[in-house]
Amino acid sequence: MKTQSELNCLVYDFYVTRILFGYYSYGDSLPPMQKISEYFRLAVPTVRTALKLLEKEGYIEISAPKAARVIYQASGKDYLRNIARYRSARKEGLLDMRQVNRLLLAPLLNAGISAGDESSLKDRWKKMKDNEFDGMSVSIGLYTSALAYLDNYLIMNFYWEMNRYTRIPYMLGKLEALEEIIEKLDTLPKEEMGVFLTEELESVYMNVDKILNKKIQSEYPKLLDGQYPGIPFEWNFYYKRSQIRYTLGAKMLQEILYGYYPIGSYLPSLPKLAEHYGVSVATIRRTIDFVAGYNIVKSFQGKGIQVCLGKEDVTASQEVVRLALKYFLDGMQFVALTVRPVCRYTLKRISAEELDKLGQFLLTICERKKEYLLLDIFLTFIAERCPSPAVGHCYLKILKCLVMAYPFTLFQMEQAEFDRIYGEMIRQTIHNIEGREIDKITDGWGVFFEEQERYFREAARNLTYDRYNWKVKLPIH
Incomplete structure (x- = not known):
């Protein structure tokens, strides 16, 4: 496949x-x-x-x-063998999808339903009930109808990528259980729809899962023993830009922000960069062209490639600039809607020593006057320690979207305002870590990302554009 x-x-x-x-x-x-x-x-x-x-x-x-x-x-056995082989290679990943559903998809679904008006939602779902379900599983229709209200490319793409990995919704057609779910939705107020839909569809998927496993166990027991190499969940969403180019560009920008390549210095030669990142020289050359669109680096004939982040305006002459801002805003919304359950789930499962490490990381960037690393430090910490590998993977992917927009945000915000907002968040988090107040840490970050999303969406609406430059004018709180 x-x-x-x-x-x-x-x-x-x-x-x-x-x-x-x-x-x-x-x-x-x-x-x-x-x-x-x-x-x-x-x-x-x-x-x-x-x-x-x-x-x-x-x-x-x-x-x-x-x-x-x-x-x-x-034949029927051929179909079962196909299913067994697919699931065998994804055994651990499919188990982990339950956490992805609860920690990521459920809050996104709730937000989508809240964003739509009740009559419109019920009208859409009534049409599903009245139509034949040959073309697409009704469960997919329910989710996509709700998530569409968020108007967020990354969120909708995330849902499709989950389906591509699990495949269970792809196999469901006109099941009686799904029709009963739609009937029940007609009687529920909007605020109860999300929880009901999440729980009921998870129950349907688990029942299908049990039936499949029972059939496979009776016919092909060896195929469930992991004889195929494990394939973890991987989220790919850069449809309009090379995945590796975007990922490398984000990694390069992270290294610049951490001081690995200081502003004003020159990057190593292309062959050395290719060796450092483990890719071809051609890929490095395309990545350099890519990040140059943001004025992160600039080439000088006979001198090399200089790091110039924050020294010049970001041009809007390339689609890459507009695409990065779109991904940034979508990524901020994704985190704002999911960070509470993900943060709570992770922090309540790590040791006190690990929690203290987070506090030390935050204290260090504050002492070094690098508050702009706050989002990177916090989200990386959560992603790398989340017990769910798939959830951690998704957060690292989203972080790439947030990183690529640093030229818009970190270097165009008033320094005093930036220090106040980020510095206060660092101090608040350290204080709650010392008091072992996990719920306060979680709620604090939930509020923080919600405010940041509103802040930058307002900034995007206040963009000034001319033929050459696209500057972000951020409102002062």
Whole structure:
């Protein structure tokens, strides 16, 4: 199965799963291309690319103007073997998805439902109840309808990536349990919908999980013993920019902020950078071009590549600049909505010594007048110590989005205002660590990220733009 980070792969993964796992049989027709486009809210050309890939690999046959027809032939045992092999390689990761659901997806779902008006939500869900569910699992429809109200690319992408990994929602069709959930939703007030939906769908997934495991255990017990290399959950969301280029750019910026490459100094040669990051010289060259769009570095003929972060304006002539700001705002909202459960879950499971380390890290950056490292220090600490590997992975991914926007935020905010906001947060956190007040730490960071998200969204609305420069004018509190 493909794992590329392209939009057409969302469609590909959905239908290849349903074909290999037995939802569709030989001779069945897929929904019309236009209908698939509506299901996924993707352009018809994107859907066409996915279907052509399915045809190329021998799963379907496309005969326009008719709907694509399944030509993959398999028996019931073949389908079960496909499921067993897939799940065997993801055994630990699938267990961890329960924590991802509770710590990340549940608060995001609640926020989406809260953002929508009650009549609109119930109208959408009534349409699902009245329609046939051949094209897409009703559980996916419920989630995407609610999450769409947040208008957040990263959050919606995160949900799809979860589905791509677990595959269980892809296998569900018109189950009686799902129809009962929709019936119940019609009777609930908006504030109760999120909790109900999270708990009920988790129950449905767990029941399907048990049934699958029981069948696999009886037919292919060895395939559940982890004979395939483990595949952890990985979130890829840079559809419009090379994943490695964005990741390397964020890492380079982090090293600049930590003083590994001081502002005004020159970077090592391209071959040495390639060796340091373990990539090719060509990749380093593309990454340098990428970060130069933010004026993080600047090339001088005969001298080299100089670190100039904060010395010049950030230009808006490249899409990369606008994309980074979009990712930053989406990432801030993602953390603001999830940091309370993630923080509480993590801090209540680490030792007192580890908690004291966090306090020492924060004290150190305060003493060195590097308060701008606060978000990086805190989120890295939580991500690396979170008992859920997948949740930690997601937070490290989001951190890359926050890092790439430092040129907009850290060096254009009034220094006194910055020191007040971040310095106070550091002192408050250290005080609560010393008192072992986990709930106060958690709530404090929840409020902090909520305020930061509002702060920078307001800043984005107050952008001034001319042909060459795009400057962030931050409001003074």
